[in-house]
Amino acid sequence: MALELKEYGADRFSIAPMIDVTTSAFRRFTRIMTKRSMLYTEMIAAEALVHGKLNLIAHDNNELPCVLQLGGSDPQKLAIAAKIGEDCGYSAINLNAGCPSDKVQSGSFGAILMKTPDVIASCVEKMQSAVKIPVTIKTRIGVDDLDSFDYTVKIVKTIYDSGCRHIVLHARKAWLNGLSPKENRSIPPLDYDRVYAMKEMFPDLFITINGGILTIDDCLLHLKKVEGVMLGRAIIDNPYLLSSVDRDIFEDGSEVKSRENVLNEFADLCEKFLSEGHRFHHMAMHGLNLFNGCHGARRFRQYMSAHMHQENADASLLLKAYQKMQGA
Ligand SMILES: Cc1cc2nc3c(=O)[nH]c(=O)nc-3n(C[C@H](O)[C@H](O)[C@H](O)COP(=O)(O)O)c2cc1C
Structure with a gap:
């Protein structure tokens, strides 16, 4: 099992993609404290890259390893955008299938994709055929009334069958009608056991758990069950938390900076x-x-x-x- 690996890739600890936060500047700042973690871009619309807006993905090599997160639902455009990301040096491409904002829903991507797992699978297949770097998915355990255990299995299995071997699972569902994106990050209850169960059912799938994780100790507990942890708001609130990640999560013997x-x-x-x-x-x-x-x-x-x-x-x-x- 991957959990027994002695050498961990950067995905063992990642900083969540966050619009208006995880810019290139933010990523350069975080690199002062952690060299090992996987960083993510903000979500970038595939459409924008297809139309040549390459300034949106400009970055410094010091930010690597870093994943480019794309938003979109058109497999062809996502494939073109993924190739652009690969050519620009990104370490992997992640498709956002979990973001519940209105803007994203009107473009039929983000969390609404959870209602059509087949569309996610078509996107993954097309993107995988366009690039050599990994194509990964970030999603949630359900959406609206599609939130049963079996539905989570359906989402994960469809993604798995498309050939994808790394899923970031935000351990709560999204309510598309009635909750704002902010409320959708706190009101639907967290269900970490559901995520752990996916790991048991798909042992060779690399699962990163996300949602409500606040401390390094929390991370270490989750890492007994899944291969990766992803933190978002805890790092906005307390960026200095990153300074002990290389020592305590990657166990690389580095010293913690004051x-x-x-x-x-x-x-x-x-x-x-x-x-x-x-x-x-x-x-x-x-x-x-x-x-x-x-x-x-x-x-x-x-x-x-x-x-x-x-x-x-x-x-x-x-x-x-x-x-x-x-x-x-
Ligand atoms: C300000 C902000 C912007 C976000 N933007 C994105 C985004 O661009 N793509 C995405 O997949 N998730 C986005 N998210 C969700 C986070 O990636 C993460 O899934 C969520 O905050 C739960 O993790 P946390 O409890 O560790 O913050 C955003 C979250 C915040 C707070």
Whole structure:
């Protein structure tokens, strides 16, 4: 069983794809703390790539390994977009079949695809024939009234039969009518046992579990049952959690950096980012929660939020915010 493997790929711990969060800037920030984890892009519409909007997937090699997540339901367009992603150097291509936003539903992709597992399978097959890198799926355990155990099996089996060998399963269903995307991330109850059961039924399927995982200890418990964990909001709220991932999840013997060291490296990264012609706050915003849980964290965040949009803002702001945090 894959669970007994001594060498783990980056998929053992991944940072969830999150629109407006997991940008290239965010991914560069996270790499200060974890070299081993698998990173994801935000969901990128396949259609946009087919129309040549390659700026949407620009990235720095330092971000690798990184998965390009695509949204779409047209197998042909997804295949073209997947090939573009492969040619740009991404490590794998993931199809979003779990996102419940209205925008995504009107384009007939995301969570609505769970109602038609055959369409997911056709998309996977076409994408797999276009690329050599892995094609993976991110989905949920059900949608609307299609939420029985048997329906989860149907989704997973259809995907498995298409040849896909890695599924990210968000351990709750999506309610497409009546709940906002935000509510859909907290109101439908989590059912981790359902995900573990899929692992038992499909032993050679790499399963990444997602949803409501908050700590490294939680991750280690899930990793006794499935091969991969994926965290989203916990990392927005407490990015410093990433600093112990390489040591505690990948067991690579690396040392955990102090928050102060992370801050110094982040300041260097912000300088570099500015010198590349970007706006300071597009990078700085990702570090606002770096000190969460520490005394004075609110002062750090407030000082940054108040000043980081200013025209002349630069990395020295981080050090000033740090001094404010310490009461200076
Ligand atoms: C701000 C935000 C944006 C998100 N955007 C995406 C997305 O682009 N693609 C996707 O598959 N899921 C998206 N999600 C869902 C997350 O990937 C993840 O499945 C969900 O937040 C549950 O994991 P968590 O409890 O660890 O946050 C988003 C979540 C958040 C909070």
